[in-house]
Amino acid sequence: MNQTKKYKAYTLRNFREIPQVQSILTEEEKQYIEVVGNVLPFKTNSYVVDELINWDNIPDDPIFQLTFPQKGMLVKSHFAEMRDTLAVNGDNKNEVLKTANKIRKQLNPHPAGQNENVPELNGQKLPGVQHKYNETVLFFPGNSQTCHAYCTFCFRWPQFTNLDNIKFAMSESELLAQYIKQHPEVTDVLFTGGDPMVMSAKNFEAHINPLINGNIPHLKTIRIGSKSLGFWPYRYISDKDSDDMIKIFEKIVKQGYHLSFMAHFSHPRELETVAVQKAITRIRNTGAQIRTQSPILKHINDSSSIWRDMWKKQVNLGMVPYYMFMARDTGAQHYFGVELNRAWNIYRKAYKQVSGIARTVRGPSMSAHPGKVLLNGVTTVNGEKMFVLQFIQGRNADWVNKPFFAKFDPNAVWLDDLEPAFDKDEFFFEIHDVLNN
Ligand SMILES: *Cc1c(COP(=O)(O)O)cnc(C)c1O
Numbered sequence: 282m283n284q285t286k287k288y289k290a291y292t293l294r295n296f297r298e299i300p301q302v303q304s305i306l307t308e309e310e311k312q313y314i315e316v317v318g319n320v321l322p323f324k325t326n327s328y329v330v331d332e333l334i335n336w337d338n339i340p341d342d343p344i345f346q347l348t349f350p351q352k353g354m355l356v357k358s359h360f361a362e363m364r365d366t367l368a369v370n371g372d373n374k375n376e377v378l379k380t381a382n383k384i385r386k387q388l389n390p391h392p393a394g395q396n397e398n399v400p401e402l403n404g405q406k407l408p409g410v411q412h413k414y415n416e417t418v419l420f421f422p423g424n425s426q427t428c429h430a431y432c433t434f435c436f437r438w439p440q441f442t443n444l445d446n447i448k449f450a451m452s453e454s455e456l457l458a459q460y461i462k463q464h465p466e467v468t469d470v471l472f473t474g475g476d477p478m479v480m481s482a483k484n485f486e487a488h489i490n491p492l493i494n495g496n497i498p499h500l501k502t503i504r505i506g507s508k509s510l511g512f513w514p515y516r517y518i519s520d521k522d523s524d525d526m527i528k529i530f531e532k533i534v535k536q537g538y539h540l541s542f543m544a545h546f547s548h549p550r551e552l553e554t555v556a557v558q559k560a561i562t563r564i565r566n567t568g569a570q571i572r573t574q575s576p577i578l579k580h581i582n583d584s585s586s587i588w589r590d591m592w593k594k595q596v597n598l599g600m601v602p603y604y605m606f607m608a609r610d611t612g613a614q615h616y617f618g619v620e621l622n623r624a625w626n627i628y629r630k631a632y633k634q635v636s637g638i639a640r641t642v643r644g645p646s647m648s649a650h651p652g653k654v655l656l657n658g659v660t661t662v663n664g665e666k667m668f669v670l671q672f673i674q675g676r677n678a679d680w681v682n683k684p685f686f687a688k689f690d691p692n693a694v695w696l697d698d699l700e701p702a703f704d705k706d707e708f709f710f711e712i713h714d715v716l717n718n
């Protein structure tokens with residue numbers, strides 16, 4: 282029998298209609314959601330609510346934490362500011378928005394210089410494209426700037442709260458194809474968003490065709506970065522264009538491309554439903570490979586047994602563990618952030634309990650301004666305790682895989698918190714940065 286479900290989105294506007302919210306949450310907890318949800322984006326859906334969240338374990342349930350705003354996600358002063366605005370001016374949308382934007386500005390909405398990586402084609406900026414590492418171009422289709430639900434920790438949150446800035450140009454993928462044609466170093470296009478799998482099959486195909494029919498021999502891999510398997514697996518089994526989407530995947534593979542579905546899973550619970558397992562099978566049967574990635578987050582997955590179980594289950598379902606990320610320095614990082622030292626310990630403890638087949642995973646990794654930086658370990662040299670780091674990807678490709686060292690700091694959560702070891706003034710890549718400018 283086919284599994285079906287009707288997609289229903291819940292946001293600030295209608296979350297009080299969710300039966301489980303009505304019967305389980307206190308009025309106070311609903312108010313927390315309203316206060317925080319007016320600053321950070323809030324959206325969940327019928328699958329997450331009915332099949333993923335364990336409502337007997339509220340508010341600690343990891344999937345509840347993943348999609349429902351929690352009081353602690355705003356620092357006390359921000360929380361009080363929004364609570365007071367809602368109490369006095371709750372009916373005045375402009376006032377609420379003014380307070381929200383004021384708070385948002387203080388939450389580092391554009392980390393890692395994302396706006397710097399926008400390339401040009403014949404002197405024109407390509408706004409939906411980022412090209413930071415030689416081989417891989419990121420593509421943000423204008424019609425995928427949303428997701429089937431929103432992760433409360435997401436670093437892309439300014440996109441969801443600022444939707445009026447986003448334009449959809451019909452020709453954007455034609456321009457992308459032209460750009461890649463002029464850049465023989467590019468082998469991969471990564472569709473991202475939001476979530477590109479919120480697009481209809483028809484729209485997705487319109488984006489894919491210029492790439493795979495564009496006579497670009499150096500383009501080899503199409504990647505799709507998506508949380509749809511976690512948030513809406515029915516996308517591949519019972520939506521009205523599920524079969525069409527599957528056919529597009531088949532077409533990409535048949536034309537000789539490697540199709541890599543970069544699936545975002547935050548918790549092993551997301552791998553347990555009948556729907557997700559069916560969806561995984563369907564996608565794999567197209568010839569696509571599914572690789573998995575997630576940030577490590579307090580309140581959601583900061584334990585080694587969770588990661589061990591997640592990697593094991595992923596391999597069991599035919600997927601390839603790929604990245605464990607550090608939480609970005611944006612939004613509610615004070616709530617979700619795990620210290621580097623702790624993340625490495627969790628990673629190592631999980632890693633040593635899985636077979637080599639699951640040790641394709643790399644982490645913990647920070648997507649920072651100079652590149653993707655891997656924390657390889659903690660060690661002591663001549664009595665000085667230090668972090669051993671290396672670039673997985675670098676703004677300068679030559680930085681990759683050279684070990685470098687930072688003073689050990691148990692409280693550091695991000696690259697910016699680190700200082701060079703051995704009493705050096707700068708990290709090697711900072712010196713290069715100056716020379717290159
Ligand atoms: C992570 C990332 C990529 C892809 O890197 P891989 O290591 O090839 O998976 C590409 N561009 C940007 C900006 C990234 O952050």
Ligand code: SF4
Binds near residue numbers: 430431435436507508
């Ligand atoms: S699915 Fe991805 S882009 Fe969407 S909210 Fe979650 S982390 Fe952000």
